Amino acid sequence: MRPKAVLLDIEGTTTSIAFVKDRLFPFAAEALDGFLAAHGAEPAVAAILAEVPGAEKAATLRGWMDADAKVTPLKALQGLIWAQGYADGRLKGHLWPDVAACLRAWAAAGVTLAIYSSGSVAAQRDLFGHSEAGDLVPLFAGFFDTRVGAKREAASYTAIAAALGLPPGDILFLSDVAEELDAAAAAGLAACQLVRAADGTVASGRHPGATDFPAVAHAFGLPAA
Template sequence: MAPRAVLTDIEGTTTAIAFVKDRLFPFAAGALDGFLARHGTEPAVAAILAEVGAAAPGQPPAATLRRWMAEDSKATPLKALQGLIWRQGYEDGRLKGQLWPDVPACLRAWAAGGLRLAVYSSGSVGAQKLLFGHSEAGDLTPLFEGFFDTAVGGKREAASYAAIAAALALPPADILFLSDVAEELDAAAAAGLGCCQLVRAADGTLACGRHPAEPDFPGVARRFGLPG
């Protein structure tokens, strides 16, 4: 039976790893000091800095943030701050959300065919909406009914996927999760979701052998009987 909903990762799945690693992350790192100087006292930013300080007492928040950036940490306060920095870049046109060419048409066809769509990424919900809202293919956010980040739990924890299924009010078996990361797929499968690994040759992804694998979204559509 075809799934009723598709839950998709971003980096390595809808979007090239290089865009995140070589464009978004350096953009946030380069803008960090100026952003904190201009906006550090604003309530939303101050709340994030308080979380950073609580996580690393005795260290200046900016230093902790830079360490987390260097470590590619998935820390929720870091992801939230990066999202705020990226928002400025998207809004003033310095950034455009990159998607693999096959993705927008499939997303539109799936939504038009009645599939419910959602995103689950380690990037903040705000950052997710910016990427899809300011994408090279236009504003795709109306296609999605849910956006989830690490506030729901880690991506390698089965409980996170169970929580997302509950939030979507769907049995886990009715949801197809798309990701390039085998351990994320393992966790989703443990929660009862259907899974497919995206093996994008340009990203150097290797099929894990534990889950169905496809090179692009049209391949996913053919394998699972999705619209379009």
């Protein structure tokens, strides 16, 4: 059955893992100290820092960065740092070449599109708003991050379905991570694993797999670009 909505992961799904690991993360790490010195007293940044434990906020943040921790304060702060890079042109959001055309075709056909990523909602909007394929933000009906819950917990997907106003069974979730797909399936969503060779993703065998978005379209009755 063709889904009424497609919920998308970013890293490894719409966007290369290398872009996130080798471009975005180092960009934020390099800019952290200067950003905190310049903006640490601003209300939005101060509110984020209030959620960071310990007296040495920068040290805690760097520890989280080194561990690739999926913690909301770090993701929110990284999003603010990346926003500066997108705004001044130092960053452009990477998308796999097959992604934008399919997203546009699906949206034009009335399919609801939404993003669910561990990166902050602000960072998601910046990536798609300043993407290599132009501003794709208007295509999306919703953006969700870890404030809705962890990506490996079924309750997060139940909450997203409710926010989109759709039964879980009407939503297809796309991700490269099998454990995220397990959680989505447990909540009643259809699930498909993106297995992109360039990212080194290994098919789990627990869910349908697709090498790119046109293959997803073919498998689930969505319009091709």
